[in-house]
Amino acid sequence: MDCCRSANPFRLCSALRVLGSFMVFLVLAIVTLSYYAVVVVAWGPRLSHGFPVSVLASVIIVVFHLLLALLIWSYFMVVFHDPGAVPANWRPLLDEESLERTASATLSDYIAPETRASTSSPPEGIERRPNTGYCARCQNGKPPRCHHCSVCQRCVLKMDHHCVWVVNCVGARNYKFFLLFLIYTFLETILDTFVLLPNFVKFFGDARKHSSSPGNLAVTFLAFVLNLAFALSLLCFVGMHTSLVLSNTTTIEVYEKKKAVIWKYDLGKRKNFEQVFGTKKLLWFLPLFSAEDLEKIPALKGLDFPTRSDVEL
Ligand SMILES: [Zn+2]
Ligand SMILES: [Zn+2]
Known part of the structure; x- marks a missing residue:
């Protein structure tokens, strides 16, 4: 099935290419806004408060930076990593x-x-x-x-x-990076929503009393609403892609899989997961692959895929 010709919503291709560059700036703007709201306005000043607030603030700021680093690393990996091109004059190996x-x-x-x-x-x-x-x-x-x-x-x-959002296609060679970007963004937005909640509640009181600067109030309000909206919508995407990875299906293949009696690429949940994330447990959480996995797992190259019959043989 060629999705691009049947039900692909991306027909306005040139408009989407222009929109793509804007999306990178939008992502960076949302990250900067959240950083300012969480670190500068909400929790940074609490580092100088007494115990236990200072400890809680330290933990929140460390976790925030850790997730942010993983999120940005995964993001630029999926933006700049080639999803996989067909080699010139490609032909299948015929048995x-x-x-x-x-x-x-x-x-x-x-x-x-x-x-x-x-x-x-x-x-x-x-x-x-x-x-x-x-x-x-x-x-x-x-x-x-x-x-x-x-x-x-x-x-x-x-x-x-x-x-x-990543101004790129998501394919064989950058799907893992896309999923990590999705997961770390989801976790970061959940964290931001919870840690901004006290400031968001205070927002209405402060607005009446004029005890905070209007700029900080606006940033806190906007960051909370945006993070909550992203967390809720990302929850659906994380759920959907978890199901796709565990059944070894791409978004494009969902319809094709529904029609099939047995999905030929379904090798079992563990193997399906390894076809995307590799076999090295430590690298599951990072946008990287080991040289051994790249060598041994054909699906990561994207030209050949084991099927149920190969595994059962
Ligand atoms: Zn083509
Ligand atoms: Zn594309």
């Missing part, structure tokens, strides 16, 4: 069985019905096998789970979706 099928099958057998209309004959030297295709726009082979992104104007390996 003997596929070669036999290639000999007896017609072109239409190799292309999903919904992509036939947009697909022309491949140039000489590019072969097909079931589950792989050919992208007429890129003039190149199309590995399994790869989709053409209309915004990036190229094929992206194991494409999940094009994300305006």
